[in-house]
Amino acid sequence: MIMVEVRGISFGNTCNGGPMSLLTVQLVPSSKIPSRRTYWLKFFSIVTDRLVDENGVPSLGNFRDPIQEIFYIALSARTTDSQYRKTHRTLRYKFPTLTDLASASDEDILSCIRDGGLGKKRAAQVRGIAVELLKRFGENPSRHLRRLSAREVFDVLTGLPGMGPKSALCVMMYSLNYDTFPVDTNVQRVACRLGALAPRLKHWQAQQRLPALIPEGRSKELHIGLVVHGRSVCLPRKPRCRDCILVDLCKYGKRRVTKEAME
Numbered sequence: 001m002i003m004v005e006v007r008g009i010s011f012g013n014t015c016n017g018g019p020m021s022l023l024t025v026q027l028v029p030s031s032k033i034p035s036r037r038t039y040w041l042k043f044f045s046i047v048t049d050r051l052v053d054e055n056g057v058p059s060l061g062n063f064r065d066p067i068q069e070i071f072y073i074a075l076s077a078r079t080t081d082s083q084y085r086k087t088h089r090t091l092r093y094k095f096p097t098l099t100d101l102a103s104a105s106d107e108d109i110l111s112c113i114r115d116g117g118l119g120k121k122r123a124a125q126v127r128g129i130a131v132e133l134l135k136r137f138g139e140n141p142s143r144h145l146r147r148l149s150a151r152e153v154f155d156v157l158t159g160l161p162g163m164g165p166k167s168a169l170c171v172m173m174y175s176l177n178y179d180t181f182p183v184d185t186n187v188q189r190v191a192c193r194l195g196a197l198a199p200r201l202k203h204w205q206a207q208q209r210l211p212a213l214i215p216e217g218r219s220k221e222l223h224i225g226l227v228v229h230g231r232s233v234c235l236p237r238k239p240r241c242r243d244c245i246l247v248d249l250c251k252y253g254k255r256r257v258t259k260e261a262m263e
């Protein structure tokens with residue numbers, strides 16, 4: 001069973017400058033927190049500093065409004081960055097309200113998302129999310145979601161069609177200002193090469209283990225930093241280790257650079 005652990009709560013400033021709750025939610029059973037946690041907390045603090053120095057904290061196109069973010073995340077799976085941005089814009093233009101979307105046919109929705117490489121299943125998911133949100137909260141669910149506790153929000157989000165823990169944590173981090181740490185494929189790959197995760201972990205295992213190693217209050221900076229790094233430098237097949245600002249921290253990268261130098 002997946003357990004949601006609330007690590008702590010305090011009040012401070014967001015990256016955007018506004019007040020927020022730094023409620024930290026992790027999908028980590030406390031009995032499984034690694035004994036070397038202190039080492040990794042410091043390690044990821046250094047990694048975060050370097051990535052922020054290098055790239056800042058760029059926008060990945062996410063939304064402050066949780067409902068827009070839910071659909072943005074739902075459309076992002078297995079498509080490219082530019083595709084899902086465009087698909088989301090088209091969908092939003094054609095179906096501006098939840099009622100419009102919930103009352104559309106799957107065919108109508110499909111006609112908006114097909115160019116983004118998405119099919120019938122995703123169209124049904126998108127409509128299903130709209131129907132469920134309308135049924136539970138009416139036309140303005142964002143207001144309701146902001147009033148719920150972390151546990152309640154997480155349960156609502158993971159109860160929506162096709163939304164798993166990673167998607168729920170993304171919505172909580174990007175739109176509801178929680179200090180959650182979603183682990184996507186880029187994040188998992190880079191963390192694995194840096195030595196923080198064992199190779200060949202299943203995604204849910206990575207999602208369970210990694211958040212406990214992330215310094216409090218830095219989840220969003222690090223998540224975005226690792227996503228950007230994974231897309232531009234730590235590429236899946238040919239990581240550009242020689243150009244990497246993390247190479248001195250990365251056993252995999254050091255081995256690779258040494259091997260390339262000997263070839």
Ligand code: SF4
Pocket residue numbers: 190193194233234235239240241242244245246247250252253254
């Ligand atoms: S050194 Fe190479 S493997 Fe390590 S993080 Fe950088 S690009 Fe990835």
